[in-house]
Each structure stands twice: as C-alpha cells, then as structure tokens.
Amino acid sequence: MKLKVHHNVWKIILFIGIVLLIIFRFDHFTAIVKRIGAAATPILIGLALAFILNIIMVKYEKLYFPKSTRNRVVKSRRPICLTLAILSVLLVFYFIGSMVIPQFIKSVQVLVASLPELAQKAWNFAIERGLDPTQVGINPDMWNQPSSELVQKAMEFGRNFMGGFLNIITSVFGVVTNILMGFAFAIFLLGGKEKILHSIGRVLKAYLPKEKVITLYRNAAVFNQTFKDFFGGQFIEAIIIGVIATSGMLLLRLPYATMIGSVVGLTNIIPIIGPFIGGAIGVLLILLENPIQALVFAAFVLVLQQIEGNILYPRVVGSSIGLAGIWVFAAIILGTGLFGLIGALLAVPITASLYKILKYDVEKKEEALREKIKKDYDPEIVIVEHE
Secondary structure (H helix, E strand, O other): HHHHHHHHHHHHHHHHHHHHHHHHHHHHHHHEEEEEEEEHHHHHHHHHHHHHHHHHHHHHHHHHHOOOHHHHHHHHHHHHHHHHHHHHHHHHHHHHHHOOOOOOOOHHHHHHHHHHHHHHHHHHHHOOOOHHHHHHOOOOOOHHHHOHHHHHHHHHHHHHHHHHHHHHHHHEEEEEHHHHHHHHHHHHHHHOOHHHHHHHHHHHHOOOHHHHHHHHHHHHHHHHHHHHHHHHHHHHHHHHHHHHHHHHHHHHOOHHHHHHHHHHHHOOOOOOOOHHHHHHHHHHHHHHOOHHHHHHHHHHHHHHHHHHHHHHHHOOOHHHHHOOHHHHHEEEHHHHHHHHHHHHHHHHHHHHHHHHHHHHHHHHHHHHHHHHHHHHOOHHHHHHHHH
C-alpha cells in the first residue's frame, strides 16, 4: 500500500512539473511540437493513406475468391487487392487534380476578375431605385479606375485566397518526398497489418490491465468505423451532388454548368458550410451574366440542398455519425477556427466518435446504477439474498 501511494505521489509531481514547464516555456514547447510534427509528416501521411487504402483493399478482398482456400489464391489475394486499391486511389486523385480542382481555381479567378463589373451593376441598380450609395461612403470612381482602392483590394483578396488555397494543395500533394515516404509506409503497414496489430496487442496486454485493453480496442473500433462511414459517405454524396448539380444546370441552360457543378460537388465534402460556399460562388458567377438566371440557380441550389438533407444524407451517410445538427455545426466552427480546412474535415468524425464513446460509458454507468438500486431496494432480491 505504501509503495502504491509513493508511486502515485511521484506521478502527480511529474504531471504538475510537465504542466508548469509547458506554461512557463510555452514558446519552446510549441517549437518542439512543430519540429516533431514536421518530422512525423511522412508517418501521418502514411497513416492517412493506409486508412483510405485499407477501406478499398478490404472491399476487393471480399470480391477476390473469398471462399477459396487454394494456396495460390490465398498468397496472391493481398498483393493483388492492394495493387487494385492503389490504382483506384490514384484514379480518384487524377480525376480531382485534372478536372475538379482546375475548375474550382478557374471559378475563383473569374469571380475575382469580375468584382469591379459586379460592383458597377450594384451601383446602377441602387441609382435606378433612387438610392444614393455616396451617403454610406461609396464612390463610383472606386471601381472605374484601374488603380482604385476597390480593385486593389479585390485583387489582393484574390491573391491571398488563391495563395492560401494553393498552399493547401501544395502541402497535401506538392511535398513529393513526404508523400512518397508516406506511401511506402502505408504499403508496409497494409502488407503486414495482421502481424503489426498482433504485436501491438501483445504489448498492450503486457503493460495494461485487461479492462483497459478491451476499452482501447472498443474505442479504436468506434473511431475506425465512424471515420470510414463519414468519409466514405461524404465522398459518395459529393459525387452524386456534383453530377446532379451539373445535369440540372445543363437542363436549365445556366452558364458555367460544368465549372459550378464541380465546385458544388467539391465543397459538399465539408458538411453544412460546404454547400453554401459552392452555392454562393455559383450565384455570384451567374449574376455577372444574368441576374434572373442567378435567382433560378439560387432556387435550384435550395431545392438541391433539401434533397440532400432529407433524402441523400440520411441514406448515404445515415446514422453513422449519430450527432445532432447543432453539434455538427459547433464541431465545424471549432475545428475550422483551430485548424482551418483540415479541422473542418476532421471535426465531425472526431466529435461523433467521442460522442459515441461517452454515450456508451454513460449508458454503462446508468445500467450499473439501476442494478445497484434494484439490488438494494427490490424486496424480492433482498428476500432471495437472505435465504
């Protein structure tokens, strides 16, 4: 007992010391974290690629003579299915890199270049209806001069936006060395994932109590399933929405159908706020061509969002997320504010996983409390125990 108390005291002292060190040397702490993060980038990329490839590889393994016990089939199943998974991912990346992303960049460039014309139309619209924009400090010469303040700000906004977007693309796809190292790490993980998981399990069982190991396995399974369901569903839904948006715009004879349809599909990967971003870009682009068509597109997007929210999302993503809308929205706001685009993408599955784990723990404690109350106060149980 004394040894246990002594051990716990040292744990508390060590924890307090680490907290104080982080507080008083926060700049050094953040610098160390950044260095570790930079060094671990290939591993993180490899883990992400392994997660994606594993989902596809498992699907192929279920199709590749799953009931066959022939030695040749068993030995070739993993290499062939892993190769097919890699080719599938490369095909998706090629499609996004060659079609969707260029369309998105082109739409932003067109929008930024057309801001002066849009401002002039807004000015004319106000004047025709007897309004005086100069009363709120708006000068018509602001957009008539090439070196005007409005044009400069618009171009600066465009450069900053495009620069930030291109930095994201560069950080994900442009760091060739990290991606190749991460790719090799992912192949290594998937090639022997059963042995690796078995080794990790042995280490956990050797140093942790059985109950802790079971809890870790259960929580890891929750995170794994939630992330698979979320990203798989979001990706499929984004393709469906992009195809529907493009087809609907072609039927309605709206301009920039392919461009805007691709943007709407791409931004739809981000829950809640993504569709509004894509719809807003589309409305502004079409507004430059024809205000009436812009209103038609806005109505079309609203109908499309209703179809997505009430029909597609429940069936494609389903109840796998298990979060109320308010918590999804809060998670996206917090994730975006802390980590930008990556935070917006990861906030919902992380929050949903934590919610499921907390819900399970609460229900388990409530069940234990009900059993205790029943045992303490149920007359039949008391009589049986006394007998």
